[in-house]
Every structure is written in C-alpha cells, then in structure tokens.
C-alpha cells in the first residue's frame with residue numbers, strides 16, 4: 001500500500017461542519033492547493049459548502065473546490081478529518097470518544113483501501129486518541145498520521161501572552177504539550193520572547209505577579225473552548241488557521257517546529273501514546289521530536305497527561 005502517485009496540490013476534507021468548512025475557507029485563501037475535495041456523510045452539506053466557498057475563488061487564486069467521494073482520496077497529498085460530533089456545553093473532549101471512534105471506524109478503512117500515500121491530518125476530538133486510532137486502523141507509517149494537537153492551544157497561549165506583554169504574539173515562543181484537552185501542560189520553563197526569558201520580559205513590561213498571572217493565563221487557554229462553546233456552540237476560526245498553518249508546513253516542506261500530536265517513543269519516559277510535543281514537521285510528516293526544556297513538575301504533569309490518554313485507549317475496542 002501507499003504507492004499511488006500523489007497530486008501535490010490536492011487536499012481532501014472529510015467532515016464539512018463548522019470546523020471543516022472554516023478550514024477549507026482558510027485553505028482556499030492560502031493558495032497552497034489547486035484542488036480541494038469536500039466529503040461529508042451529508043452530501044448536500046458538502047455540495048453547499050463547496051459552492052459557497054468556491055464563490056470566493058475570484059478574490060483568491062484559480063482552483064477547484066467540489067464535493068466528492070472516497071475515490072478522491074487516492075491521489076491526495078493531504079487528507080484532513082474533521083468529521084465527528086463536537087462538544088456540547090459542559091462536555092469534555094474525552095466525552096466524545098465513543099461517538100467519534102465509531103465514526104473513525106467507518107472513515108479510516110475507506111482511506112486505507114485507496115492506497116493513500118499522503119499525510120493524514122486528524123482534527124476531530126478527542127484529537128490525540130483519534131490520531132492513535134487512525135494510525136492503528138489505517139496501517140499508514142505513523143509519521144504520516146498526525147493530529148492538530150496543541151497547535152491551537154499554543155496559538156491561544158501566544159495570543160494571551162502577546163496581549164499581556166503588549167508585544168506581537170509571533171515573537172512569543174511558548175508551547176502547550178500533552179493532551180489537547182483538560183490535562184494539557186504549559187511548558188513555562190522554556191517560554192521566551194525572542195530569547196528573553198518570560199519572567200524577565202514580564203518584569204520589563206511591569207508585571208511582577210508571575211505565579212498568579214501564569215495560572216490565570218494557563219486557565220484561560222485551557223478553558224477557552226468551553227467559554228467559546230458556551231457562547232456560540234462551536235469553535236472553528238482558530239482551528240481553521242491552525243489547519244492552514246499545519247498544511248503550509250507540510251506542503252512547503254518547511255521543517256518548522258509545531259506541537260502536533262504524534263506517536264511518542266521514549267521522550268520524557270513516555271512510550272507508545274499519541275500526544276503533542278514540539279516536533280520538526282515537513283513533507284513526510286513528523287521528522288523528529290524537539291526535546292524542549294521542562295521542569296520536574298512539568299515533566300510529571302506531562303506523564304500524567306500521557307497516562308490519562310493511555311487509560312482511554314485501553315478502554316477502546318478497536
């Protein structure tokens with residue numbers, strides 16, 4: 001398997017709800033692809049979104065966006081899966097596990113059957129568990145199956161820190177690692193602003209309550225999906241930009257460092273579980289982990305995050 005000729009300009013989105021359609025809208029504007037295929041269990045939804053998003057093409061660049069089927073996966077460079085139930089107010093990402101594993105059991109074999117040779121990007125939640133399920137059910141090389149992981153959480157963290165410090169969030173270097181969910185861990189010990197240690201930068205900008213401020217910011221980031229869902233029932237623009245960035249890194253073989261979820265083998269004593277750690281990402285997917293500095297407490301929390309995910313995985317019948 002995995003020997004199809006790849007069309008480097010073709011992406012497939014499976015699931016065209018809020019997240020899938022917002023992501024395709026972001027990808028349409030990126031100029032990365034000349035063909036984007038939309039697949040959804042509700043064919044009308046896929047067709048309607050394809051029509052609507054296509055009407056923006058005259059303001060972007062020439063491409064084809066259309067509703068398709070699983071045969072379109074065969075030569076795609078990237079397949080993105082956003083199909084699945086979203087969180088309802090009060091639900092955690094892990095509450096979605098049974099519903100969305102069942103959906104993955106119907107989707108992943110369809111991809112595997114088409115000898116797919118590209119990168120599989122999982123966005124549906126719980127993203128770490130579903131990425132591990134996708135690796136297992138697809139039989140694809142594990143470096144080619146990645147989850148959006150904490151790319152969004154890390155962006156939320158950078159945004160918050162940028163606001164707090166009144167500095168461009170792109171100059172903030174900070175990662176959230178572990179589960180994309182309640183057990184996620186802020187890697188404060190390696191956070192910096194263009195090389196300046198975070199606490200030093202905070203003091204330069206007049207903030208001295210490090211403990212309180214870091215706790216408030218970490219909580220705000222961790223709870224932002226709940227806060228948004230309480231207000232507008234779904235989150236999709238932040239993840240859409242994250243999907244666009246991940247696709248950009250892969251399609252341009254950028255070898256950028258992104259906290260995508262991927263299979264971990266040994267880092268910080270964690271073995272055989274998919275979660276987010278910064279890694280070099282390029283055309284072949286995940287190349288290698290980047291061992292950022294973690295304090296003893298952060299490493300312990302990361303291990304706990306891995307254990308929480310392993311417990312869920314052990315309860316699944318695959």
Ligand SMILES: NC(=O)c1ccc[n+]([C@@H]2O[C@H](COP(=O)([O-])OP(=O)(O)OC[C@H]3O[C@@H](n4cnc5c(N)ncnc54)[C@H](O)[C@@H]3O)[C@@H](O)[C@H]2O)c1
Pocket residue numbers: 014015016017018019020039040041042045082083084085086087096100103106107123124125126127148149152180234235236239
């Ligand atoms: N990773 C992240 O950071 C992140 C952020 C936001 C949302 N999400 C997740 O993305 C997923 C989608 O969220 P949403 O708000 O777009 O939900 P939504 O309900 O708007 O859309 C889900 C879509 O999936 C389709 N679908 C369901 N089963 C399918 C199947 N077997 N094959 C094809 N399509 C199928 C539905 O018809 C629907 O159009 C959820 O699991 C949500 O939690 C992830």
